[in-house]
Amino acid sequence: MNIFDYLKHWMIGITNAVIRFPIFIWSWLTAKPVPLETAQKRLLTCYDCDEFDLLLGQCQKCWCFMRRKVQWHNSKCPLDKWLD
Numbered sequence: 001m002n003i004f005d006y007l008k009h010w011m012i013g014i015t016n017a018v019i020r021f022p023i024f025i026w027s028w029l030t031a032k033p034v035p036l037e038t039a040q041k042r043l044l045t046c047y048d049c050d051e052f053d054l055l056l057g058q059c060q061k062c063w064c065f066m067r068r069k070v071q072w073h074n075s076k077c078p079l080d081k082w083l084d
């Protein structure tokens with residue numbers, strides 16, 4: 001992957017994050033949290049996933065920031081990899 005691929009990848013990720021920001025805020029305000037163990041299991045699954053961007057902490061399938069998303073009760077993995 002060259003520097004232009006990295007820049008393109010980051011621009012897509014950041015653009016999607018900006019577009020999804022209102023949804024993120026709404027979820028933050030309204031969603032119920034899951035138990036800490038559940039959030040940790042989800043995040044470990046993401047760390048092992050090929051779609052996870054470790055640098056941004058972002059899923060490349062749904063473009064969500066997973067360190068937050070795993071904490072919400074109504075969150076879903078787009079590839080259905082979470083076991084809860």
Ligand code: SF4
Nearest residue numbers: 046049052059077081
């Ligand atoms: S949400 Fe699912 S697809 Fe996305 S990084 Fe996590 S395990 Fe992978």
